Amino acid sequence: MTEGRSYRFTDFLCRRPSRSVARGIRDESGPDPDPALFESQHDAYVQALMDVGGNVTVLPAQEEFPDSVFIEDPAIVTSGTAIVLRPGAASRLGEAAALRPSLAEIFAEVVDLPGAGFVDGGDVMLTDDEALIGQSARTDQEGFDALARVLVDFGYRARRVDTPPSILHFKTDCGLLDSETIFASRTLNATGCFDGYRVIEAPEGEEAAANLIRVNDHVLLSAGHPRTEDLLTSNGYDLKVLDTSEAAKVDGGLSCLSLRFALGTTR
């Protein structure tokens, strides 16, 4: 029975932002994130996960990896298993090995992505029975093939989709709302990648709202998207709005800040 496994969680893993976060990778120059404000926004995020979900383990900051607060990228987790990935940016590659011991403390099984290909967790959307894997500047064909083979054992069919070049990660522009419904930017939806799902499109100008996360009975949404708030509320979703301004300055959003899983359930 997999109904709801894409958003029913008991546990979360986060990593505190480092003071070095301003050196994180970003596409465009702009103001640096303020480390103290980032920390307080991160605290609010952790509190929100506790309020809607369960236990949150917060790992210490890693100064040597400026992007390590974006803990979604070096691993994928299912109920009893963690898959250690190979992030596609050179400065982030070491994050996977650094995260592995913490995963081994939590998960009964830790699997390393076979082969030599690259996958960033931000390119992988797990629905109840499918993994939508976006090929991108960070995730290549070899990585896709390897991950697709691993995920079969956990009951996921893999669907290869394209991440348009203007979008960093597949999930930068989409988020799961429930087992059948995805919220996505018009640009990403136009690629046809969500065939078979109901799609709600982000209002024009509010594309950054697309990186939302469904956690149990709530949807966590980034602040500053009033039309999205109205749209999702009128569709029956219970929202929790969080300020992610500092993560956004280094191209991060809500999903990147946690690994989400259900412990104590069988595959």
Ligand code: CIR
């Ligand atoms: C990076 O470029 O890797 C980070 N600055 C942002 C990562 C955001 N992660 C995500 O969308 N899953």
